[in-house]
Amino acid sequence: MQRLSRLWSSLVDHRKEKVVESKIWEDVREDSLLDLNLIQQTAEETYQLHQLVRRYFRVKLEKIEEVEELRSQFCRVTVVEAKKVPETPVKKEIEELALSIPHLAEIAIEMQQWLEDEDVIWLFVSLGRFYAGQGLYELGEPWYKECLDITRSRLGVEHPDVATSLNNLAGLYKSQGRYTEAEALFKEALEMRKQEKSS
Numbered sequence: 001m002q003r004l005s006r007l008w009s010s011l012v013d014h015r016k017e018k019v020v021e022s023k024i025w026e027d028v029r030e031d032s033l034l035d036l037n038l039i040q041q042t043a044e045e046t047y048q049l050h051q052l053v054r055r056y057f058r059v060k061l062e063k064i065e066e067v068e069e070l071r072s073q074f075c076r077v078t079v080v081e082a083k084k085v086p087e088t089p090v091k092k093e094i095e096e097l098a099l100s101i102p103h104l105a106e107i108a109i110e111m112q113q114w115l116e117d118e119d120v121i122w123l124f125v126s127l128g129r130f131y132a133g134q135g136l137y138e139l140g141e142p143w144y145k146e147c148l149d150i151t152r153s154r155l156g157v158e159h160p161d162v163a164t165s166l167n168n169l170a171g172l173y174k175s176q177g178r179y180t181e182a183e184a185l186f187k188e189a190l191e192m193r194k195q196e197k198s199s
Contacts (some may be wrong), residue, residue, distance in 0.1 A: 004008060070113040077121040078107050085126035088133040101130055108143070112150065121151055121161045137176050144169040163192040 006046055061067055063069075086093060108123040115123070124147030132140030148165040155161055170185035 021079040023134045029079060036198050068114075071111060075107060075111055075114045075119070076116070078104065079115065079122050084124035086133070087129050094130070094134060097130060101127065108146070112154075117155060120154060120166065121147055124150065124165075127166060128172065131174065132172050137172060141169075141172055144172055158192065158194060158195070160192075163196070166192070 061070070064070065082102055085097060089097065104123050105128055108127060112120065124143045128140040128143040128147065130140070131137070131143070144165070148162070148169055151159060151161045151165045166185045166189035170182045170189065171187065173179075173182035
């Protein structure tokens with residue numbers, strides 16, 4: 001709570017702090033942020049920050065001493081959520097997850113360096129599952145491919161997560177009827193697992 005308080009005080013100009021404190025959030029949202037197009041309502045109870053506001057917050061965040069730890073904690077919490085994405089989500093799960101997906105994608109793209117090695121696979125897998133589980137294979141494929149590239153480059157070509165990534169991409173290809181491509185990846189993953197067990 002103390003960190004949040006310090007973050008807020010560093011983000012809000014001290015002269016305006018009393019004004020902000022005197023209004024409730026809804027008043028600030030309605031009277032200021034929406035009117036000035038600094039936030040935009042994207043769905044019921046959901047808002048998106050303007051690009052300039054996001055940039056402002058990023059600059060302020062950089063000035064906080066614990067910025068690296070905050071980023072790492074944020075990534076750890078996000079990975080916990082990513083692990084909840086089922087392999088084949090049903091309609092209710094898709095609706096519940098829909099608001100999280102853009103955040104998972106942004107972290108997968110922009111914040112990889114703050115992910116632990118054992119967690120790096122999860123954001124990509126969850127995004128691939130979310131789309132492929134709905135039959136949106138063309139949207140899931142880039143996430144599975146990126147997962148394979150990231151695990152190879154970051155963890156090394158013999159890491160077990162590389163075999164898992166190969167297997168996931170092969171499963172996607174199989175679901176699309178791309179059997180030749182799927183078979184080659186399944187074989188590569190199987191060979192890696194055999195080598196892993198023999199060593």
